[in-house]
Amino acid sequence: MKLLTVYGSPTPPGKLARALGLIEEDVRARFPGWQAERLSPQTTTDPVVAIWEADAVDRVREADAVVLASPVFRGSLSGTLxxxxxxxxxxxxxxxxxxxxTVAAxxxxxxxxxxHLRDILAWxxxxxxxxxxxxxxxxxxxDEVSDDVRCDLGEFTEQLTVLTERLSGHRFGPDPLHVRMSPPAGR
Ligand SMILES: Cc1cc2nc3c(=O)[nH]c(=O)nc-3n(C[C@H](O)[C@H](O)[C@H](O)COP(=O)(O)O)c2cc1C
Structure with a gap:
């Protein structure tokens, strides 16, 4: 199974990257049958703008599970994510x-x-x-990350892998709002 970690910061490597690195290492070490890949945006000359490559959508679509990682910017998720x-x-x-x-100062x-991310994910x-x-x-x-933080990250990773293994292949309804509000094909 594939875990895709989505790095939603325009300023790599940063603290968020270090957190994702620990999750990816943990997946490879503790969860046989799993692989971890990171999806990162390309930086630009602007310090808060980064852009996604054309294959980003397919990589998200093909993943079995996803971590969405964002720094808190202006009290919300990053514009990059x-x-x-x-x-x-x-x-x-x-x-x-x-x-x-998420990480914040x-x-x-x-x-x-x-x-905000939970609202978007509900959509x-x-x-x-x-x-x-x-x-x-x-x-x-x-690189000196405390044991408490490593433990929290480990539980977070385990939660995601266990739920994916138990629920993979299920399609849950009712349809989300964007499906219910779309006009039927041909209209
Ligand atoms: C444009 C910008 C806006 C930010 N807004 C907030 C904020 O609203 N609240 C907060 O606690 N930290 C805020 N921060 C701090 C970042 O969330 C924090 O430093 C985070 O670790 C950055 O991620 P990185 O180290 O992976 O780049 C902001 C940082 C930037 C650059």
Missing amino acids: KLLLDTLPGEALRSKPVGVL APHHFLSAER FGALTVPNSAFFVDRAFAT
């Missing part, structure tokens, strides 16, 4: 297990990007896993 989400067709995440990982911003009818992962950015300031 939103750009990818706006490009995806509705079916790309339908009934797919998706975990939300301020601890009191712990729900700010997550709640897709994604299987958003119940427990998201949030960390203050200084937790990943160096």
Whole structure:
């Protein structure tokens, strides 16, 4: 099975990249039959703008499970990640297990990007896993990441792999809003 980690920051490598690296290592070490790949945007000369390559949509569509990782920017998800989400067709995440990982400078911003991401994932009818992962950015300031943080990341990864293995292939209804509101073909 394939876990795709989506790196939603325009400024690599950064703290979010370090968090994703630990998840990817953990998948390879602890979950036989799983592979982990990262989808990252291409940076530009602008410090807050990065763009996705043409195969990004297919890579999301083909993944069995996805981690959406975003820094908190202005109390929400990054524009970089939103750009990818706006490009995806509705079916790309339908009934797919998706975990939300966010980092911020301020601890009191712990729900700010997550709640927006959950709204967007509901639009897709994604299987958003119940427990998201949030960390203050200084937790990943160096390679010396604490055992507590590693433990939280491990539980987050396990949640995603277990739910995917148990629920893979199920298509859950009712249809999400964007399907119900679409006109029937031919009209
Ligand atoms: C444009 C911008 C906006 C930000 N807005 C917030 C914010 O609203 N709340 C917060 O706690 N941190 C905010 N931060 C801090 C980042 O969320 C934090 O430093 C994060 O670790 C950046 O991810 P990175 O290290 O992977 O690049 C902001 C940073 C930038 C560059």
